Amino acid sequence: MILNVKNIHAKTEDSNEAILKGINLQINPGEVHAIMGPNGSGKSTLSKVIAGHPDYEVSEGTVEFNINGEMKDIADLEPDERTKEGIFLGMQYPVEIPGVSNINFLRESYNAVCTHQGAATMEEEEFRRFLSPKIEKLEMDGRFLDRDVNSGFSGGEKKKNEILQMATLNPRLALLDETDSGLDIDALKVVANGVNSLKSKFNAIVLVTHYQRLLDYIEPDFVHVIYKGQIIKSGDKSLAKELEERGYDWLIKDYQ
């Protein structure tokens, strides 16, 4: 196993109402999971809780992650430590950081993770060479490297930049939160190809999405539906097709 989410309950600090109310999710290496569900159901919250976002308080349950072959509770790991162990969160809303250049940011990130994992770090020139095929694959403009992180990037450019970061860090678990939203049809194909080429039997991918379209390109092994902080239904890829046709209403009625 790579990730084991056991009965997670989470809320924000200043609210008493839980956003996540007992989520269970097991993910094995080589698997692709899709997470779907209506707006505001808790999909992003789940990804952020796994990545260690400080806004959320886990009141019950555990998140276990495979570290050196053993499932370990990661509650005490800071977000950067989780990333160094191989968790990657591609964000629904990537953050702009004016004043920090993309190339320095990417290299700093890469070197931090490599140092932790005992791999060699890279100087700028070597790092640019290392990035170059990845940038090409994502059909990005190389000039993005010398701009400030996400600053003034279009919606689609930001999403591509997230995947470039994923390609740079080569995580064991990638949580991609609505990577498809904001991408045009061609860019979606390009990004899907990029993600597919990073897939292996050693890593796992979680796709949070509203659309079947992405799942046509990246085929999920499992599809889960989150509603009001719980997984109300899990199935295979045919579930996503059914949702596309029928919406969520029938599931929600069943659930209630």
Added chain:
Amino acid sequence: MTLTQIQSDYIKHNGAELYLGKEGFPKKNTEGFRFTPLKKMMPEKLVFSTTHQDFTPSTLWNDISIKFSGGKLISSSDSTLFKVEELDKDQFKLEFKNALEALSVLRISKFYKITVPANTKIENLKIENYSDLSSENNFDACCFHVEIGENSSVNLFENTQLKGTDQAFFTTLSLFHIERNASLKHFTMSNASEQVSLVNNRKVFLKESSDYKNINFDGGLGHNRNDIEVVLQEKFANTNLYGLYALKENQFSDNFINVHHQAAETTSNQLFKGILKDKSRAVFTGKVLVDAGANLVNSSQLNKNILLDNTAHVQTEPQLEVYTDDVKCGHGATVGQLSEEEIFYLESRGISKERAFQLLCQAYANEILMNINCSDLKSFFVDKLYGHFDFSSMAKELIESNKK
């Protein structure tokens, strides 16, 4: 020597009875001193320092340098690019605004005139201004006058290093005359081993098409006041004033900027940014005065601050006095915090909280530091900024408080 004695002494030496007799040292109601804790900054009893020992200058720009210790010239590079003269203080011609400004002249017996002839280019000239105020001598001052000849361009790094206790006080008074078509890039930094107080008074006079840029970094002083006046005397003169202050503990930084547009088609731009922690305090007063007839003036002023915790404090006061219609003057001020989303974004990419703080502070400061067009000097400033805050314990504190 008490302040009263200084005043009478000053009167005897300089004949400015009228001014001092009426007002003496600035008070709370003196313009530009409303938020300045002058009483805290100035020791009650000033003891003139008499030792002027040698010191270790900063590591860069040592090829062409001028060294002052305790306000006295101790060495100056042999160069055809500039000339340094020692002159009697009677020849320091200036109408003093207040006794604080006059204090420097009272203290010294000689001042220094640095002349860069016309058509000269100096890539890196350095002034090291050092004073050891750690013994019972707690007050010293330095005065100099810089003249940049027509068509000349100079990069000048002025590094003030002070040693002493929180009872030590140092003042500088400098005059700059920048002639037609000349340009001066003036990089200034002040450091002290302890919480010394420093008052810099500077006056810059700009002739036609001349340019004065100042990039200042304050960090590591107890109380620091920069009182800078720039007079744009002839058309097409331009000034850019950039200030960065990084404050912690009980540090205080006070920038009082006075830009005077006397001529038409002159431009000025002020950008001051602060990063404050603990109980530190910053004051920014930016005054822009546009004379009647000075048309087509363009002036902007911006003060931005980041508070690293909620105990720090800032005060901003823009003052515009415009006596003509045809001008563009903008001003603004902001106070904010480091963005939690930016910190998390960096962390989620494997960058530690400590490093995230560092990077974001540098990113914030970058708007100022990017104006340093010399890479060695820029890294020197960046290192000083990094070294100023204990980002590691800030990160630990935040991690602990998140766990609670």
